Amino acid sequence: MLLIRCPYCEEERPELEFRNAGEAHIARSANMAGESDDDFEKFFFIRSNPKGIIYERWRHMHGCARFFNAVRDTVTDKFVMTYKAGEPKPAKLPGVAK
Amino acid sequence: MKKYSVFAIAREAMRGHKGWEEQWSSPEPKKEYDVIIVGAGGHGLATAYYLATVHGITNVAVLEKGWLGGGNTGRNTTIIRSNYLYDESAGIYDHALKLWDGLSQELNYNVMYSARGVMMLAHNVHDIQVLKRHVHANRLNGIDNEWLSPEQAKEFCPPLNISRDARYPVVGAALQRRGGTARHDAVAWGYARGASARGVHIIQNCEVTGVKRAANGAVMGVDTTRGFIGAKKVGVVAAGHSSVIMNMAGVRMPLESYPLQALVSEPVKPVVPCVVMSNTVHAYISQSDKGELVIGAGTDQYVSYSQTGGLHILQHTLDAICEMFPIFTRMKMLRSWGGIVDVTPDRSPILAKTPVPGLYVNCGWGTGGFKATPGSGHVFAHTIARDDPHPINAPFTIERFRTGRLIDEAAAAAVAH
Numbered sequence: 434m435l436l437i438r439c440p441y442c443e444e445e446r447p448e449l450e451f452r453n454a455g456e457a458h459i460a461r462s463a464n465m466a467g468e469s470d471d472d473f474e475k476f477f478f479i480r481s482n483p484k485g486i487i488y489e490r491w492r493h494m495h496g497c498a499r500f501f502n503a504v505r506d507t508v509t510d511k512f513v514m515t516y517k518a519g520e521p522k523p524a525k526l527p528g529v530a531k
Numbered sequence: 532m533k534k535y536s537v538f539a540i541a542r543e544a545m546r547g548h549k550g551w552e553e554q555w556s557s558p559e560p561k562k563e564y565d566v567i568i569v570g571a572g573g574h575g576l577a578t579a580y581y582l583a584t585v586h587g588i589t590n591v592a593v594l595e596k597g598w599l600g601g602g603n604t605g606r607n608t609t610i611i612r613s614n615y616l617y618d619e620s621a622g623i624y625d626h627a628l629k630l631w632d633g634l635s636q637e638l639n640y641n642v643m644y645s646a647r648g649v650m651m652l653a654h655n656v657h658d659i660q661v662l663k664r665h666v667h668a669n670r671l672n673g674i675d676n677e678w679l680s681p682e683q684a685k686e687f688c689p690p691l692n693i694s695r696d697a698r699y700p701v702v703g704a705a706l707q708r709r710g711g712t713a714r715h716d717a718v719a720w721g722y723a724r725g726a727s728a729r730g731v732h733i734i735q736n737c738e739v740t741g742v743k744r745a746a747n748g749a750v751m752g753v754d755t756t757r758g759f760i761g762a763k764k765v766g767v768v769a770a771g772h773s774s775v776i777m778n779m780a781g782v783r784m785p786l787e788s789y790p791l792q793a794l795v796s797e798p799v800k801p802v803v804p805c806v807v808m809s810n811t812v813h814a815y816i817s818q819s820d821k822g823e824l825v826i827g828a829g830t831d832q833y834v835s836y837s838q839t840g841g842l843h844i845l846q847h848t849l850d851a852i853c854e855m856f857p858i859f860t861r862m863k864m865l866r867s868w869g870g871i872v873d874v875t876p877d878r879s880p881i882l883a884k885t886p887v888p889g890l891y892v893n894c895g896w897g898t899g900g901f902k903a904t905p906g907s908g909h910v911f912a913h914t915i916a917r918d919d920p921h922p923i924n925a926p927f928t929i930e931r932f933r934t935g936r937l938i939d940e941a942a943a944a945a946v947a948h
Binding site for chain 1: 837843876
C-alpha cells in the first residue's frame, strides 16, 4: 500500500484514504461541443501511460476530500512530490535526473 | 520436430531419456525478417504459429525481452470462457474457445484444457438481472450459458456456502459448461515448439528499444539490445508494455497499465471441481491439477509497471473467498504475484492495423487475455499476413475511440473492473 502525502492536510496517509483520479494536466475544453473528433479522442481516451515519471491526480476521499496532483515513478511506485490542484506542472523535480 | 506420443515415451524410457530434443531452438537473430512479433507470450507465439501454419509465412522472429511466457502468460489464473455480452466480443472469445477444443491435438502438446465449467455467482437482484441478460445474449449468439438456482450451484460446486445467513448470500449463478482452465505455460511452450519447428526464430533476452520508420512513415524494423533487426511488418503484442513500444513508433495509445495480482494456496486434494467467479465480492477461484487453489484478485487503482500491487487488494479478495467458501478460512497461501495489464477505456482489446504502415498491434486485453490466446493469435496472424483484419477482429480497431463505435464491455464483461 502506498503512503501518500496530501498537500492540503500536510500529512502522509495510507492509500486507502485516497482515490486515484487518472492522469493530471489534461485540460478540458471550454467548448466541448465544438471539439473535433480527433481532439475529443485525445482529451478523453488517449493517455501517456509512462513507464517512469507520471503526473497524476489523487483525491483525499476519506480525509479532506480535495483533489491534488502527484508526481510518481511508475516503476518503483515512489512519490517524487505532491502539489495542490491548480498549481503548474513542476518543471524541475527534486531528486530526479534529467 | 519429433512427435510426442505414448510410443515416444516408451522409446525414451528404454534408452534413459537421452533422445528428447529441445522444444524450440535459440538461433542468433538474422539481419532481416518478413515479420517481427514483439513479445513472446501466448498471444505473440500463437500469432507466429498461425503465420507459419495458416499463411505460410515462416521468415518470422518473435522478440522477447525476458524469457518466453514469463510475462502475463505465466502470471494469470488460466480461466477460459466466452460468455461476453456483445456480439463482437462473443465472436472473438468464442472463436478462441472453439480453438481451445482440439488445441492439444493440433499442437501435439498437452495444454491441459479442461472444460470443467465456469460458474458466476449472483448475490443480489441486480446480479440476477445482469447475469440472466448475459445468459440470454450468449444463447442468441450460440454460446452455452445456463441459469442455476443456489441449490444447483452447490451441487455443481459442493464447497460453496449457499447459507442465507451469508453476508453476500448466493441467490443464483450463471454456468458456462464449456468454460474451464488450461495449463498456461504449456500454451506458450506448445505454440513456441510448433512455430520453431516451422522455422520461426524465437529470440529471448532481446529487448526492443526503438521502432525505426522510413521517410514515408512505414516501419523498417526495430532497434534491440542485440542490434537493429529489419522487417517491413512488425506486430506489437507486448501486453502491459504495448503503449511503451507504440510510443517508440510515435503512436499514442488509449491504454493504461495496472498491476493485477493473483495467488495460490498450499496444494490440497481435489475440492473445487470448477471455476467460480463472483463479481460483486470480487474473487475468482479454481483448483490446479497440482492441487493449489488459484485465486485471482483485482487491479490496483494507479498506473504502475512494478509487478507488485498493494497487499490490501489481496486481503479484499481473500475476505471474499472466505465468505464464499468458509471451508478455506484455515488454508495457507503459498505465493502471490503481480502482472501488468494494459486496459482500454472500453475494456475490449485492440487487434488492428495502426496509423503506421506495416505496424500492427494486439493489446488491451486487460485483466482477461489468457482465454483468448488461440483466437487472438489466429486473427492477428490474418491481419498481419493480409494487411487486412479478419472479420472477427475487424471491430477491434484503434479508431473506435475516435468514431465512438466502442465495444463497451466495461460494465458488461461479466467481471468487475
